[in-house]
Amino acid sequence: MTDSNPPSVQLADAIAVQLGQLRRHLALAPPHEAAQVLAHVLDYDTGLLGEVxxxxxxxxxxxxxxxxxxxxxxxxxxxxxxxxxxxxxxxxDLNEHTGTIERITAPTPPSNRPAAVPVPSAMVIRRHR
Structure with missing residues (x-):
């Protein structure tokens, strides 16, 4: 059976399926890869969020x-x-943080010093109106 939807609707459906696949991959990705995907998604000039x-x-x-x-x-x-x-x-707002996210994806040079343990911080939620 052929799809009677116009090509633009078929494209929207295919993109929705691909977004679901990306979400599932992101959930299972190692941190450096997940950060790389996130940086690409949030890049406001060329990323997914800007396009949406x-x-x-x-x-x-x-x-x-x-x-x-x-x-x-x-x-x-x-x-x-x-x-x-x-x-x-x-x-x-999110574009301000893509540089920080991209730094996670960069390979770190080997060091003889022990790595600093990340310190937890309280989440601060800002709301703009």
Missing amino acids: TDLVAADSRFAKDHSERGLLPPDVALALGRAANELDSVGV
Whole structure:
């Protein structure tokens, strides 16, 4: 049986499947590999998060246009606009930390000194409004 969905819907489905595969690989990856994947995902210029943000922003413009024509309720356009703005804000915040994450992926030169034991720290949760 052939798929009757248009190619763009088939592409979205395939990307969703690949994201699930990436999530499963990430869960099992060694720390240096997981950090490398995370750095690529969070890179706001070329990574997955930036692309998803751009996609939601494009969806927002589509919904706004169709809302103005009376084809979609205004709530849909507003919700997509808020989602695009939130993703952009989160992406900017996370982009500040990609350098730190990338340092984990860099090979460390061998040392005769014992490695410093990481010190646990309290989690601080910031919320921007």
